[in-house]
Each structure stands twice: as C-alpha cells, then as structure tokens.
Amino acid sequence: MAVLWHCQGVTDTRTAGAVRQGSLRELNLAVVLRRIAATDRPPSRAEIAADTGLTRATVSAVVDDLIAGRLVTEADPAPRTGAGRPARGLLLGDTGPAGLGLEVNVDYLAACVVDLTGAVRHHEVRRVDLRPLSPADALTDLVALARRARTAADDAGLGLAGAALAVPGLVDARGLVRLAPNLGWRDVDVPALLAGHPALTDPVDGVPPLVVENEANLAALGELHARPGGPQSFLHVSGEIGIGAGIVLDGALFRGSRGWSGELGHVPVDPGGPTCRCGARGCLETYAGQEAVLAAAGLAGVDLPADTAARRLADLACSGDPAALDALHAAGTALGVAVSGVVNLLDLDTVVLGGGYATLAQWLCPPVLAELDARVLTSGWSPVTVRPAALGAESAAVGGAGAVVRRIIARPSGWLSRPG
Amino acid sequence: MAVLWHCQGVTDTRTAGAVRQGSLRELNLAVVLRRIAATDRPPSRAEIAADTGLTRATVSAVVDDLIAGRLVTEADPAPRTGAGRPARGLLLGDTGPAGLGLEVNVDYLAACVVDLTGAVRHHEVRRVDLRPLSPADALTDLVALARRARTAADDAGLGLAGAALAVPGLVDARGLVRLAPNLGWRDVDVPALLAGHPALTDPVDGVPPLVVENEANLAALGELHARPGGPQSFLHVSGEIGIGAGIVLDGALFRGSRGWSGELGHVPVDPGGPTCRCGARGCLETYAGQEAVLAAAGLAGVDLPADTAARRLADLACSGDPAALDALHAAGTALGVAVSGVVNLLDLDTVVLGGGYATLAQWLCPPVLAELDARVLTSGWSPVTVRPAALGAESAAVGGAGAVVRRIIARPSGWLSRPG
DNA sequence: GCAATTTGTTCAGTGGTTGAATTAAATGGC
C-alpha cells in the first residue's frame, strides 16, 4: 500500500501518435537536451547517462547530434574534481537557434531575441500610441522592429526558429484577433497582415513561424522564464487597463480549449456591484481595473499608459496620499477575493502580480494576502505566496521568445532536421 | 503564415524519462490500444496502420501481444463491406483486466467493477449512516463490499488491476484523508487501515493497488466515463452537503499540485455575505449548500442524506411550493455566479450538475445559464452548456474504476508484463 | 612509475520497426 499513484498519472499523454523507429532517437534527443537545460552546472555525458538511465554509449551518440546542430557546446574548462579522467561539461549552445518575441500593446511595441540558454540577446521597445493607428500600420511598425531583431540575431550567429506575437486581446486558433478592446481591434487577421512581410522568420520543419497569443498568457510565460528554479504552477495577473491572467500549470501555459482562459477581469467579485463594460455587474475590473483605481484615487479621467498610471499612483501612495492608499487597499481586497476563488479551484500556491500591478505590489500584496488567508480552504496547511513579477513591460515579449526556445528544447529534432 | 502552432504545443511533455529500446514496443502498444478504444466500430489492423502511420507488420505484431494479454479480442462477425478479404475487427477485451471502484460517503458505501470496455460488470451500494462509525469500522464494512466485488470479478474471468477509493474530503499525496468534514474524519490514514485487508487487489507491475481520491474528482471522471463521445473538458459540480467540483481538461482530471483543486464551495460569491463554516464570508456554500437551500425552502434542521434531501426538495418544487422554488432560484443564481468565474478563467464550454444538483437540475439550470450568459465574456461567441450528470450516486465509484482501466489503456505494458 | 578511477568511444549483438513480397479471403464480371 506504500506509494499511491495519482489520477493525474492515469491520463498522461506520453505519446500523441505512433512511435516510429526514428522516434526513438528523436525522443532521446529531447530527453538529453532537457537534462542539459535543467541544471546550472554543466553535466557530463556520464552524469546524463546515470540520471536518465540511458547507456553512456547512447548519450554520447545523442550528444554528438546535438553538438553538430549547435544546440549544445562543450564547456572549455574542465571542472576540477577527484580522481579519474576529467568530465567534459555540456552547455546549451548560444550560437544555435533563438526565439523572436514581439508585442503590440496600447502604448508600445516591443521585440526581443532570446537564445537557447534563455539569455535575452536583443531587446527593443518603441513607445508609440497605437490607438490612432490602423492595425496594418501598427503591424508595419512592428515589422521594422522585427527586422532589426533579425539582423541582431544574424550578427550574433543565431538562427531564428520561430516568433511569438503578444496581443492584448482574445486570439483564436488561426491567429485572428477577435477582440482587443483597448487597442480598438476587432477581427484583425494578423497572420494575413504579416503575410506580406517575409522578413520575420522562415518556417522550421513545417512549423509555421509565428504564433499570435494573448499578452497575459505570454507574460505569464515570461515570469516562468525569468525564474528558472521557481514554481512551475502559478497564476500571473496582468493588471493593465483590463485585467488578464495567465495560468501556468506544471511549467506549461494553460490556454483553455480555445485559448481564452484567464479572463480574470470578469470574474464576479460582488454580483450586485457596479455595471462593467462587459454588461455584467460586479466584475473584478470594476474594482481593480486601472480606470476604477485611478478614479478612486482622485485621478478620474486621466488617460495614461498602464505603467505610467501605475507609476503615478505609486508616487502618490509613497507620499502617503490617503485617497490613493484607500484606492489601492480596495483594489487589493477585490483582487484578493477573485484570486481566492481561483486558488480554491486550482490549488495553486503562488500568485504573481504583473503588468501595472507589479509597480503597486507593495500596497496590493497585504490586502490580497489577507483575503487569501481568510478564504482559501487549504491556506492553513500551506500558505499562498503573493509576489511581484520578475519582469516588467518586456515580460510578454520575453515570454513569447522563451516559448519558442522551450519548444526547441522539447523537440530538438525539428531544428536538427531543418533544411539549412 | 498558414496554420499557427499553439503555445500549448510549445510545452508538450511527450516523454517523461529516457526512451530505452523496449520503450518502442511499450509505446506502440499504447498507441494501438488507444486507437482500438477510441471508436465504436471495431477497427481492423489495416485501418489502425493507416490511422497511426505504423506499418501493417508492426500493427499485427503489436495486436498479437494485446490479444495474448486478453486486452483485445477479435470480433467474430466480419463486418460485411466491399471487395477484398474481409477485415477482422478488433475490440477491447472483456475478460482481461478490470478496475475496482469504491466509495465511502456520509450515508452509503459503494463498490463496482468496470471492465476494459467500460461496462459496469458489478455494482453494489449499501446504505448505512457512517457518521457514528469509526473510520476503521467504516473501512471494514467497505472491505466486505470489495471482497464481494472481487469475487464477482473472478467469476467473470476478470483480473482486478487496481482500485480507487472515493472519499468526500481532502486527500493528500500519500492517501491520508486530511479532512472529511461531513464524515467527521481528520487525518485518517486510509492505506494503513486497509493494509490489514489484502483482499482488495494485488499490485500490478509495481503500481500500488489503491488510490484514494476526492469524491468530487472521481465523480467528474465518472461523467467522462459515462459519455464516451462527450466533451473532454468540463466542470463537474457535486452538490452534496458541501459543494465540490471536479475539473476535467482534455480528458484528464486536473487535480492541482496537491490534489486539492475544485473547492468550489468556498469560492466567494458575495464578499459581504453570511459567514461560512470555513470562517470566510459569502462562500458559495452559504448560498447553495444543502443546508442553506433546505433552510431557505423552509426545511431547516432536517438532517437528510444528500439525495433524499434533493428528492424531497424536487417534490416540493414539482408541487409548485413557492419557498422551494425561490430557494432553488437563489441557489442556482449563486451557483451561476461562482461557475461564471470558473468559466471565464478556464475557458470551458460545459458545466455538469452532479450529486444532489442532478436531481434539481430542472430548476437550477435556468438561473445558472442566465448568470453564465450575462457574465461569461465569450458567451456571445460560443454559449456554455449546462446539463445534469449522466450518473447518479454511483458516479464516483464508476469514475474511480474507470480511471483504473483508463490507466491500463494508457500504459498496457504494465498489465502485459505482470507476473501472472 | 604504476595502480586506481572515472570518462568517453568502439563494436558486436539484439529488439523492434520497415518495406516488399506473399498468402488469404472475399467480390464481381463473364
């Protein structure tokens, strides 16, 4: 009766399709590469063999393939240890594939390049109010950033293996932006608009080069990326003009069946509360959305980019402004109520405050924690951690680029068998 | 720019560990068996080969192994089609392994046996009020049911491959029941108490024979099991004395990191509402829990098993009793508020009302739907379906037994390499 | 200088898939 197996294990999807003969190598490439990626200290071939259960012979063969594909390099200085032939450490390559992360937001465009090791090799943010621009014009500007990012990647010897574009709105499975309220976009066919710009990336192994994804989801992945040893399951709340959330479970983004998960802004906080622009009453957004908080702090009608607004509010709070402090406490309490529901439902132990909330975390965390302590059934056993996001506005772009390189690590065969 | 790949695919965990040589067959056994299980019409070897991409030679070899292990049988009557040698249909075996499902609840014990095909081959429910009994006595009674179930399985030529026990409470990873409030259990070490009863099942391939799991989670799996072609992602709400929920995503139970997901009963509905027995204010349970609904319907203080109480309430509602109708409408509205939050967060399109709610679905569905329509951001694009559960009180036991056989289908090598 | 130790590679052996050829079992036209 010793150890129990879990129902989660009951339905593990170890293989999606058939396992052909070549899949064996394909799968072991992923196993070995993942092992190399999983640690700080570069592991030796022998160590990998011992850890994974493969023979040293197999590991050597697999590593040869990985080195040939520039996914892995040997560490030059042999780490000095005891007796025996010194091990040669293996590192993720920093001249192989890289991911391109892009973001279109209300008041800025961003692009970044992340290499296999997770290092941000290029980063550019361009402040521009996109609301007056048409989607086509906005994307033309974005392509200029992407082109510079690609040049930077080329100069560094990196090959772009894919790109991810963050958009603050609902995106469907084909990359159509169904609704991005704060951008004023509706049914914008981003892939079609970008189709005329082949500069982005080339397809690799049949994998299309661009993903379009909700900004809050990619920002959550950015948090995952920024804390390699951190929790693998958490809720990342993006407090912008609207409130979105990215749900990360076991190191993977949970998108829902259509990718529309995480609409935390419209979780009911008080069913009899004020009417939200979505038509319902008492949504979280009516308590903790940027507009509501600014109004409560006496800054009604101020039209500011999210981070500037948050900065302004933080300054007020720092100076002890009572209206600002009250507004933040109320927002934090409402946020705590909504988040408590999430935690009760998903059994999470970490909540990350991102977007504008990161700047205001100092004032938001206490009331959020208070609600969590009171409302989460299991908080007595294991308390919930609430903390600000590790990255700022670049989170979504970095998260998107990181998702691209994580995909390479999860399935290196695609990169290795590329035409080039 | 054609088709987009999804972020979900970015983080697919195709392999957990190393892929040894024998894993190839192991994995293909699962691929082929899953294909056989996935359809009504028995597929031929050739059809499986075409679908999976394996060669007919490989499929034949794999099927031979499955037939030898009684996991698969050949359908006797050749399905008459066009020209050519007639195909021999392949079916899941009904004389191979089976799962044992058990349930301990407030007012009944249950046991059932489910074979690979999903058929319930044995079922027994024993009504008994467990609250006065000690956990040890309750489990002794349960073992008697389990023994009869095992005898029934043996008589039918089935081999029990594992058992799952549903408990209405929080269960930790080691099978310890941390808290089962309505049973009056706290820190009950179920595996230890059952260790003296070896009659349950024998271990198979190192997999321990018994899982202890939350009743709401297994009931959700029961719903999945009862509707083979139904949705693979849904929220299953169990309305008992407390309110639990099981979250099924892509055909798998989502348990959270510690298995404590689905505490819907303590999701806040109105932060200023009545105080709940958990200490917080305005939990769903204070509006839609059995006690609250009975009190609102004028049946305060009645201490009844969940299904009896629901039956009584349904009778009142049928007869047009205004207090009962109002109580149900209020409960449904509160339930709708809580469920709206869940749907906004997880992007689900189906909500199943189970437990006592199934009996009352006729009156609960309309207000739940009304709240969903008003509060779910994406309800305009794709409406949410709300419907009663397919199974009644037996849901958790059947779901647990089904989870055992699903595990066999997911990893048949464990059964095939068993000692016997 | 030599035994001990640990790493990494080489190589014959093997398990399981591959692909083509072959056999099996039916339909349909004449």
Add this chain to the structure above:
DNA sequence: GCCATTTAATTCAACCACTGAACAAATTGC
C-alpha cells in the same frame, strides 16, 4: 463456375538505434 481484382494480414530480410562489455583516454595518488 472460373478468374481477375481487391483488400487484409503475415512473412522475412534489412536496417536503425539502443545495449553491454571491452577498451582507450586522462587524471589522481601512492
């Protein structure tokens, strides 16, 4: 009723990638 046609399933040599053991390489310590 016979034979070409068609589709299903099996057989078999070839091959791919892993296995295990032996071996070469590189260092420490006596």
